[in-house]
Amino acid sequence: MISITAEPIDHAAIVERVRDRSAGAVCSFLGTVRDLTGDDRTVFLEYEAHSALAEIKLAELEAQARRRWPIVEVAIVHRVGRLDPGEISVVVAVACPHRRDAFEACRWLIDTLKAVVPVWKKEHYADGREEWIHPGLETPS
Amino acid sequence: MIEGASFPRPASLIASKGPPLIVQVRVFALLRERLGTPILSMELPDSATVGDLRRAIGALRPDFEGLSRSLLIAVGSVYAEDDRSIDPSTEIAAFPPVSGGSRH
Numbered sequence: 001m002i003s004i005t006a007e008p009i010d011h012a013a014i015v016e017r018v019r020d021r022s023a024g025a026v027c028s029f030l031g032t033v034r035d036l037t038g039d040d041r042t043v044f045l046e047y048e049a050h051s052a053l054a055e056i057k058l059a060e061l062e063a064q065a066r067r068r069w070p071i072v073e074v075a076i077v078h079r080v081g082r083l084d085p086g087e088i089s090v091v092v093a094v095a096c097p098h099r100r101d102a103f104e105a106c107r108w109l110i111d112t113l114k115a116v117v118p119v120w121k122k123e124h125y126a127d128g129r130e131e132w133i134h135p136g137l138e139t140p141s
Numbered sequence: 142m143i144e145g146a147s148f149p150r151p152a153s154l155i156a157s158k159g160p161p162l163i164v165q166v167r168v169f170a171l172l173r174e175r176l177g178t179p180i181l182s183m184e185l186p187d188s189a190t191v192g193d194l195r196r197a198i199g200a201l202r203p204d205f206e207g208l209s210r211s212l213l214i215a216v217g218s219v220y221a222e223d224d225r226s227i228d229p230s231t232e233i234a235a236f237p238p239v240s241g242g243s244r245h
Contacts, residue, residue, distance in 0.1 A: 048170055050234055056218040114240065118215070120170035121240045132171040134237035137211050 001075040002058040004051040004119075009077050009088045018073040023095035027102035029110045035085035041126040047080040047089060050118040054078065057117045061109055069105040071096055076109060078119055089121075159187035164194065164229050169236040172208065176201075181235075185227060191216065192223030198235060211238055 001017060015028050033045050058076050065071060072095045079089050092109045096102040123131045166181045173179050183197055191214050199209030213220050215234040216227070227233065 047240075048173075050167065050169055050215075050236065053215055053218060053234065116220075116239065118169065118213075118234075118236055118239055120237070122170070132174070132237070133240050134171055134211070135240075136238050137171075137208065 001077070002055055002062060003077045004049050004054050004058075005077060005079055006081045007079070009079050009091050011088055011091045011093075014075045014077060014091050015093050018075050018093045018095040020072045020095050022097060023072040023102075024097050025099035025102040026093065026095045027099070027106040028091065028093040029106050030088050031090035031110070033083045033085045033087050033089060037123070040123070040129075042085055043124050043126050044085070045083045045089070046122040046124065047078075047083060048120050048122070049078065049080045051080070054117050054119055058113065061112055061117070064112075065094075065105050065109055068108070069094075069096060069101040071101075071105055074105070074109070076113065078113075078117070080119070161185060162187055162189055162227060162229050164189075164227055164233060166194070166198075167232065167234040169234065171237050172198075172212070172235060175204075189227045190223060191221045191225045191227065194227060194233070194235070195223060208237065212236065213238065 011028065011030055015026060019026055033042065035042050062074055062076065065074065074095070075091065075093045077091045083089055092106050094102050094106045094109065096105065121133050123133060162185045164183045164185055166183055168176055168179060168181050183194065185193055185197060195209050195212060195214060198212065199206045212235050215221065216225060217231045
């Protein structure tokens with residue numbers, strides 16, 4: 001299951017969805033909005049995506065992960081729009097026969113997602129500043 | 142917000158044999174915000190590559206030169222290298238690095 005959604009994410013339902021009799025391990029990762037980065041207090045985040053391309057890239061990641069690990073079921077859901085601190089921005093859930101594979105696949109999926117899937121976030125700080133997070137960007141903000 | 146804002150092509154790109162390509166580029170995040178439009182209409186030489194598009198975006202504004210070097214340019218569903226030629230019938234998108242590229 002691959003999805004880019006503007007709705008709040010029901011992480012428990014996603015974990016339930018990947019559970020299976022043949023899977024002895026389910027590993028899930030939740031990305032949640034942090035209220036403090038260094039000295040900057042986040043009031044809310046705004047996530048933007050190229051949704052069609054993001055879903056294609058997520059499907060490619062799922063296919064790559066299924067070639068590397070014996071995945072029974074996998075779900076990747078990313079939210080877009082305005083998110084307040086504490087809310088869930090992304091969920092990855094992986095079911096495998098054994099836990100080592102479930103942990104490894106889940107870790108690889110979230111790390112790779114963050115590097116290649118076209119989703120961006122904009123910080124809105126308590127002092128009124130706004131900042132797009134574009135790692136490695138060669139431009140003054 | 143102005144849809145499909147148009148910009149003159151830079152003088153360096155005017156040398157071209159055939160009719161120029163008019164390319165609609167979907168732009169996102171910081172790039173979209175600074176341009177004030179989600180769709181950028183660019184005029185490029187008829188045999189333009191992804192690298193030509195990158196340089197043309199970089200020439201639009203003084204503060205885009207550094208930004209343009211970091212852009213990912215998607216042709217269809219593939220992140221394209223600079224030597225790939227532009228096919229205007231395929232969707233083209235340009236965007237800055239994605240959020241979590243630092244692997245924190």
